[in-house]
Amino acid sequence: MSLAKLVMAKLLSVFLFMEVIASGFRFGVDGLRMDYYIMTCPFGEQIVKNAVDRALDDDPTLAAALVRMHFHDCFIEDNKAEKDSPGNLSLRGYEVIDDAKNQLEEQCPGVVSCADIIAMAARDAIFWAGGPIYDIPKGRKDGRRSKIEDTINLPFPTFNASELIRAFGQRGFTAQEMVVLSGAHTIGVARCSSFKSRLTGVDPTLDSDFAKTLSKTCSAGDNAEQPFDATRNDFDNLYFNALIRKAGVLFSDQTLLTNAKTRAAVNGYAMNQAMFFLDFQQAMVKMGMVDVKEGGKGEVRHNCRKIN
Ligand code: HEM
Numbered sequence: 001m002s003l004a005k006l007v008m009a010k011l012l013s014v015f016l017f018m019e020v021i022a023s024g025f026r027f028g029v030d031g032l033r034m035d036y037y038i039m040t041c042p043f044g045e046q047i048v049k050n051a052v053d054r055a056l057d058d059d060p061t062l063a064a065a066l067v068r069m070h071f072h073d074c075f076i077e078d079n080k081a082e083k084d085s086p087g088n089l090s091l092r093g094y095e096v097i098d099d100a101k102n103q104l105e106e107q108c109p110g111v112v113s114c115a116d117i118i119a120m121a122a123r124d125a126i127f128w129a130g131g132p133i134y135d136i137p138k139g140r141k142d143g144r145r146s147k148i149e150d151t152i153n154l155p156f157p158t159f160n161a162s163e164l165i166r167a168f169g170q171r172g173f174t175a176q177e178m179v180v181l182s183g184a185h186t187i188g189v190a191r192c193s194s195f196k197s198r199l200t201g202v203d204p205t206l207d208s209d210f211a212k213t214l215s216k217t218c219s220a221g222d223n224a225e226q227p228f229d230a231t232r233n234d235f236d237n238l239y240f241n242a243l244i245r246k247a248g249v250l251f252s253d254q255t256l257l258t259n260a261k262t263r264a265a266v267n268g269y270a271m272n273q274a275m276f277f278l279d280f281q282q283a284m285v286k287m288g289m290v291d292v293k294e295g296g297k298g299e300v301r302h303n304c305r306k307i308n
Helices: 003-027 044-058 061-075 092-105 114-127 147-151 162-167 175-186 207-216 240-243 252-259 259-270 272-289
Strands: 188-189 226-227
Touching: 044 061, 044 092, 044 114, 044 226, 061 092, 061 114, 061 272, 092 114, 114 162, 114 272, 162 175, 162 252, 162 259, 162 272, 175 252, 175 259, 175 272, 207 226, 240 252, 240 259, 259 272
Parallel strands: none
Antiparallel strands: 188 226
16 A cells, blocks of 8 residues: 555544544434534524523523423423423413424424423523523424323422432432532522421521521412522522521422532532532533433424424
8 A cells, every 4th residue: 555545544544533523422312413403493593592582681580490491391201281280380481482482483394392492491591690501412302292190200399318319310310410400499489388398397407597588488478489599590509508508498409418418519519610510511411311202202393382
């Protein structure tokens, strides 16, 4: 073989190797891809981002609603009509998804799934609120069934750390990933009905002054809202610092500090916001892959509120 040919062959193999590595990044597990819509709906991501930005400029509290919606969408077998079940009653933000979907249907009908829109909207909401920016693989399909019973899969706010570790473990998450995902409670609120059971009797894991704050909130009724931390619309690590002060709102929040298996992670994220952001974005990408439907196993809904 001539030298020129040898060099060419070497270059080719290096090129092929790089291509394999690159495609390994492009094609995530389950055949989802970062650039899934590049040919079929190139402005899809921008359309979602604009819809989210517009909505949040009007009402910053919707950021939390969108992030929670994505969590529920991943953790329950199928999506959307479960919105009528008790665990989902306080879910808001559907109109933001509808708005994005309507525009997408005009630009590229029948292409972008509601599950992808929700995942992108949550990602954009986190960035809007000051959190990390990250790319997510796309190509999810929407479920063909929609059942209220499915919401039973959601963890309860009365769960202790062991129960939370088990619930998330069943979905393939480590205890640390469960803690970092709980950090989403850095934005948003809980209603009194979600934590009032903590206020009867003495709870040694609840700071006594903060217990008074919670009681005061509840004096306005079951639907009264208690922010998870001092900055309800900012994505930061104050949630973890609140846990250290025994000022977690839900029992399922405070238990993360009480339990030896999760305490170190809480302390770590309270001290190091950059580490929280990095681990959070990785765990969110993973969460977005839970029980993903692809290809023929699902459909692209025309209307995100109902199956086709
Ligand atoms: C660890 C187990 C979890 C439990 C038990 C839990 C439970 C809850 C409860 C009870 C509320 C308040 C609902 C209300 O009273 O209206 C809430 C709110 C919220 N949850 Fe979770 N959650 C968990 C994990 C997560 C995860 C993993 C995410 C996202 C990655 C998330 C995102 C949110 C957000 C953003 C809110 C505020 C919603 C708003 O203000 O509209 N949660 N969660």
